[in-house]
Amino acid sequence: MKKGWRELETGSIDFAGRALQYETGDWRTYRPLWSKKKCTQCFLCWIYCPDSAVIAEDGEIKGIDLKYCKGCGICAKECPPKASAIEMKLESEFRK
Amino acid sequence: MPKNIKFTVVARTGNEAMAEAMRQINPDVVAAYPITPATEVVQLFASFVADGLVETEFVPAESEHSAISACVGAAAAGGRVMTSTSSQGLALMHEILYIASALRLPIVICEVNRALSGPINIHCDHSDTMGSRDAGWIQIFSENAQEAYDSIIQAVRISELAKLPSLVTTDGFIISHEMQRLEMLPDKEVQDFLGEYTPEFSLLDVDKPILMGTFDLQDYFFEHKRAQSEAMSVTPEYMEQVSREFAKRYGREYGMVEAYMADDAEIVTVVMGSAAGTTRAVVNELREEGIKAGTIKIRVFRPFPREWIVRLLKGRKAIGVMDRADSLAGFGGPVFTEVRSALYEEKTKPPTADYIYGLGGRDLSMEEIRGIYEELQEIQKDGKAGNLVNYVGVRE
Numbered sequence: 458m459k460k461g462w463r464e465l466e467t468g469s470i471d472f473a474g475r476a477l478q479y480e481t482g483d484w485r486t487y488r489p490l491w492s493k494k495k496c497t498q499c500f501l502c503w504i505y506c507p508d509s510a511v512i513a514e515d516g517e518i519k520g521i522d523l524k525y526c527k528g529c530g531i532c533a534k535e536c537p538p539k540a541s542a543i544e545m546k547l548e549s550e551f552r553k
Numbered sequence: 554m555p556k557n558i559k560f561t562v563v564a565r566t567g568n569e570a571m572a573e574a575m576r577q578i579n580p581d582v583v584a585a586y587p588i589t590p591a592t593e594v595v596q597l598f599a600s601f602v603a604d605g606l607v608e609t610e611f612v613p614a615e616s617e618h619s620a621i622s623a624c625v626g627a628a629a630a631g632g633r634v635m636t637s638t639s640s641q642g643l644a645l646m647h648e649i650l651y652i653a654s655a656l657r658l659p660i661v662i663c664e665v666n667r668a669l670s671g672p673i674n675i676h677c678d679h680s681d682t683m684g685s686r687d688a689g690w691i692q693i694f695s696e697n698a699q700e701a702y703d704s705i706i707q708a709v710r711i712s713e714l715a716k717l718p719s720l721v722t723t724d725g726f727i728i729s730h731e732m733q734r735l736e737m738l739p740d741k742e743v744q745d746f747l748g749e750y751t752p753e754f755s756l757l758d759v760d761k762p763i764l765m766g767t768f769d770l771q772d773y774f775f776e777h778k779r780a781q782s783e784a785m786s787v788t789p790e791y792m793e794q795v796s797r798e799f800a801k802r803y804g805r806e807y808g809m810v811e812a813y814m815a816d817d818a819e820i821v822t823v824v825m826g827s828a829a830g831t832t833r834a835v836v837n838e839l840r841e842e843g844i845k846a847g848t849i850k851i852r853v854f855r856p857f858p859r860e861w862i863v864r865l866l867k868g869r870k871a872i873g874v875m876d877r878a879d880s881l882a883g884f885g886g887p888v889f890t891e892v893r894s895a896l897y898e899e900k901t902k903p904p905t906a907d908y909i910y911g912l913g914g915r916d917l918s919m920e921e922i923r924g925i926y927e928e929l930q931e932i933q934k935d936g937k938a939g940n941l942v943n944y945v946g947v948r949e
Contacts, residue, residue: 462783467658470754470764470765472763
């Protein structure tokens with residue numbers, strides 16, 4: 458149920474980290490496929506991802522958070538050619 | 554008047570009075586850019602900063618757009634924030650004015666009314682402030698330096714209570730550069746009156762992180778605007794509360810609208826800013842001649858004091874609204890449109906005409922005001938206005 462105008466916070470203020478509730482993964486046309494085997498753990502994808510959707514835990518890249526990944530392909534582009542650990546595939550292939 | 558307060562009586566221009574008020578308020582942040590005729594306000598304030606008379610963080614910005622943007626940032630961080638501008642400067646602030654009010658930030662602008670170009674002009678009319686009338690800012694028009702000084706001090710409190718920004722205006726050159734008698738409060742008294750500002754939210758409060766400036770589309774924008782409108786609507790309560798307290802402590806009382814000789818007046822003018830005093834002088838002359846003339850001054854234009862205006866104007870025989878801004882083939886000037894509309898619900902609608910005057914600093918003489926009252930006498934006789942929108946003091 459959406460709030461009425463009397464229930465809103467003063468000045469359209471909202472809680473910090475509001476984007477956590479906004480699952481942008483369903484915008485995706487291309488899905489990144491990350492290969493654990495090929496990954497050299499250079500962290501370039503983690504640095505470049507504009508949505509902080511590359512999962513890094515315990516000092517290691519663990520994969521991509523598809524709840525938020527918009528499928529922009531920057532990670533695949535920045536992944537060093539020698540590694541080529543990320544491949545972009547049409548999202549529709551996974552939704553058949 | 555309270556006996557224990559020791560006022561200092563000084564000679565100050567309107568700009569100096571505004572700057573002195575700012576010094577005594579000692580805001581956390583002032584970000585500003587100079588513009589005629591308001592330059593002196595921040596120029597003087599900058600010297601107060603340089604002389605160590607205030608603790609303010611002073612940001613000399615590279616434009617008014619930047620100045621008000623810096624004010625928004627500082628106010629979002631929870632500071633008591635002020636600036637000053639005029640005309641093109643206020644116009645350049647325009648887009649940020651809406652953001653400041655939507656974020657409910659209590660910024661106070663010392664605004665000096667000046668015609669908006671073009672043609673290029675540096676003198677007084679109300680077109681600049683009228684251009685911001687839908688921006689969600691409280692607007693207080695001052696008649697002289699004393700009112701400007703008192704209103705600025707009050708506006709800081711009102712803004713912080715209402716969580717809305719305020720524009721306090723003087724009339725360019727007419728008030729801003731005229732030397733007048735000013736009763737100043739002791740510095741400490743201003744601080745006591747204002748008290749400590751505790752913002753409801755602060756971007757710098759790491760224990761209570763918040764998000765400000767949200768993207769707000771079809772699903773919530775309307776609700777936020779509705780809430781903002783309500784906040785403006787209830788502001789008169791805060792204004793009256795602050796005004797009462799100010800009067801109790803310092804003896805000077807200000808209303809949303811101020812009536813003069815209006816109790817039994819049949820023909821009444823409605824006026825804002827510096828022309829109010831000149832109009833009262835004309836009313837005095839007319840009263841000596843036995844003419845039942847009166848005048849009311851709108852001091853607070855936003856929120857629009859509809860109830861006060863209806864109470865004071867209903868049942869009059871003829872009303873002349875004096876506008877120092879034109880809407881250029883709108884239905885008269887902005888004050889006329891709203892005053893006349895406010896009276897539309899009344900059973901007997903007084904005939905109401907608009908008198909647009911003083912654009913670009915054109916002087917308004919007592920003879921011209923007398924001419925307006927003479928026309929109102931004609932209207933009273935005929936029971937209706939011949940010309941609803943009239944121009945006073947323009948060469949044909």
